[in-house]
Amino acid sequence: MLSTVEKDVAHTRLQATVEEMCLTLQRASRSLYVRDAADFACAVADLSGRFVAYPQHVGVSGFLGLDLGPAVAAATAGEPLAPGDVLLTNDPYLSHGLSTHLPDVHAIAPYFEGDELIGYGWAFVHVSDIGGRVPSSVSVVNSSIYAEGLRLPPLRYVRAGRVVPEVEAILAANSRTPEANRGDLHAMLAALNTGRRRVAELSAGLGADGFADVGAFARSQAAARARAALRTLRDGTYRFEDYLDNDGVGHTPLRIVVTATVSDGHVHLDVTGTAPQVEAALNMVTCGEAHSWVVTRLFALIGTLDPAIPLGGGIMDAIGFHSPEGTLLNAVGSAATGVRHATTSRVNDVVSGALIQAAPDILPAASSGLVVPVVFAAVDGSRIDVVEPMVGGTGARNGSDGADGRDSGISNLSNNSVEVVEADVAVRVLRYASRPDSGGAGRWRGGAGLELEFEALTDGSLLARGLERLRFRPWGFAGGHPGAATELIVNEGTAREERLSIVDVHPLSAGDRVVLRTAGAGGYGDPLQRDPRAVLDDVEAGFVSESRAREAYGVAIVDGEVDADATAALRAAGVASDDIRPEGHRMGAERDRWDRALPPRVADALQERLQRLPVAARSPRRRALVGEVLGLLPDGFPAAPADEAALAAAARRFAELVDELA
Numbered sequence: 133m134l135s136t137v138e139k140d141v142a143h144t145r146l147q148a149t150v151e152e153m154c155l156t157l158q159r160a161s162r163s164l165y166v167r168d169a170a171d172f173a174c175a176v177a178d179l180s181g182r183f184v185a186y187p188q189h190v191g192v193s194g195f196l197g198l199d200l201g202p203a204v205a206a207a208t209a210g211e212p213l214a215p216g217d218v219l220l221t222n223d224p225y226l227s228h229g230l231s232t233h234l235p236d237v238h239a240i241a242p243y244f245e246g247d248e249l250i251g252y253g254w255a256f257v258h259v260s261d262i263g264g265r266v267p268s269s270v271s272v273v274n275s276s277i278y279a280e281g282l283r284l285p286p287l288r289y290v291r292a293g294r295v296v297p298e299v300e301a302i303l304a305a306n307s308r309t310p311e312a313n314r315g316d317l318h319a320m321l322a323a324l325n326t327g328r329r330r331v332a333e334l335s336a337g338l339g340a341d342g343f344a345d346v347g348a349f350a351r352s353q354a355a356a357r358a359r360a361a362l363r364t365l366r367d368g369t370y371r372f373e374d375y376l377d378n379d380g381v382g383h384t385p386l387r388i389v390v391t392a393t394v395s396d397g398h399v400h401l402d403v404t405g406t407a408p409q410v411e412a413a414l415n416m417v418t419c420g421e422a423h424s425w426v427v428t429r430l431f432a433l434i435g436t437l438d439p440a441i442p443l444g445g446g447i448m449d450a451i452g453f454h455s456p457e458g459t460l461l462n463a464v465g466s467a468a469t470g471v472r473h474a475t476t477s478r479v480n481d482v483v484s485g486a487l488i489q490a491a492p493d494i495l496p497a498a499s500s501g502l503v504v505p506v507v508f509a510a511v512d513g514s515r516i517d518v519v520e521p522m523v524g525g526t527g528a529r530n531g532s533d534g535a536d537g538r539d540s541g542i543s544n545l546s547n548n549s550v551e552v553v554e555a556d557v558a559v560r561v562l563r564y565a566s567r568p569d570s571g572g573a574g575r576w577r578g579g580a581g582l583e584l585e586f587e588a589l590t591d592g593s594l595l596a597r598g599l600e601r602l603r604f605r606p607w608g609f610a611g612g613h614p615g616a617a618t619e620l621i622v623n624e625g626t627a628r629e630e631r632l633s634i635v636d637v638h639p640l641s642a643g644d645r646v647v648l649r650t651a652g653a654g655g656y657g658d659p660l661q662r663d664p665r666a667v668l669d670d671v672e673a674g675f676v677s678e679s680r681a682r683e684a685y686g687v688a689i690v691d692g693e694v695d696a697d698a699t700a701a702l703r704a705a706g707v708a709s710d711d712i713r714p715e716g717h718r719m720g721a722e723r724d725r726w727d728r729a730l731p732p733r734v735a736d737a738l739q740e741r742l743q744r745l746p747v748a749a750r751s752p753r754r755r756a757l758v759g760e761v762l763g764l765l766p767d768g769f770p771a772a773p774a775d776e777a778a779l780a781a782a783a784r785r786f787a788e789l790v791d792e793l794a
Contacts, residue, residue, distance in 0.1 A: 272636070386460060481541070492610065537582045608655045721773075
């Protein structure tokens, strides 16, 4: 029987193992997106299928709650795993949510002590292309998973230490970038071999029973510490909702609702009221269970409250989840999932919006709410490169500004260096910088977004999956302003200027220029209470312009210094504070107009009635109904204002149409 100290030491060795696995994978990878952006991860699970060791600092952080069990069971129904085997899968439905979209290829290796199976090594990479309709396999307008590429049920990729040639041939024949993919898959095998050696060294001294004890210890410790952290929240039930800009088919926004119940260190998330699954690639497969990518905000919250907590699947024991079948967060059938990160990014901030009511001094305002891998593809698809995985900033919180140009809400991808991009990709980067005046004003400023501008050096195509926050801005809190909206423009300021909101595969000619300005995050607190010196520092750093300092913060800057008398006069006059809500969320004028025309209580009734229809009928019916209401309002609504009469008429018609649907 191992002592607590012995189990703790063994667990620390496992944590070092997964970090070493990640470094092995990253160094062996051939693709820019894995090697530089770090879209990968590795872990070790015990026989429960839950991770008992997960990297703290390398790779994607948000998958720590995945469950390998269903995928292993599916692959081994007729033949048990043997030493040297490796399973492979990428299909969200067939892996029971292990993979979240087809380009994420997951590998699972059984680890043995002698002849006894004791656990599993796991690795995943986002491959450059897995086939399908478009280069890189991901487009929001893909209408089903069959358009997104090759589907791999859990199967043996390696048998007894040798790659199965037929599987490798199928993989190569179904990708535009077979060599890059092969390099990344073999990098995963190298990482799993590293894990196998280290686990064997550890289990040789522990035995199979000792290794099982260490795994149970790791999971129970993570669960206990997660519950202890969550007990600091105020018990109660809290609700919040927000929208995705569009449904990928047209311009109908998609509603996401979370009701969070906090009770004695346990948080249950109920997403009833969330829009139905759509005929676009915005769906998430959860199988109705708590999924890592739907609860990542809770991971961040727990890690904030207990920074030393060891990452692992035991954290999931403190989290409950409910989602009706056939919705954005519990897609069924063959719904496309490629841009599921746009949806889960919004879920992240909706969970924050609910729980900030339970812990207003801890939770932040909304982050930028988008992750946009900007892709440049060669005309023939032979090269598919992520120029940058673009994000915005993090939300401000009580006592602290948000981080500028970084948002690890659902992932923690690294940026690509400009030098590497220009060496590997046929583009010239003209600007890559923080975006001025994008962070929401507040006593504590929201994190600034980013601005990327590049020129295509050859003919090719632009893909920008996950483009969001062009319509509804990231919300502020306690008087803080929303962040600035996203912009994506091709050939800005020329006769050929195009402003894009839904991007499939947009053709580019040599010389075309693309600029993406990502949303800034929400501010926290009344901006008139911000220290004028902090405002001056922001102006000097380029985060805030002098005009914005005056308009939003009531700070007059003259000749590079704060004019104290003019500032006092501006603040006494209450500049920029006329519509500040001293408490609660500040959504922005666009959302305020939307909620008046399509009230939340009626939207609840609409979703309840839609759930009675067949899954395939729900989204088209919702689109038609909401479209009829929007037809009563000015073009460009909700960015474009509508008068009181128009808003009232729209709300009446919305209620009538929902009643008729019953």
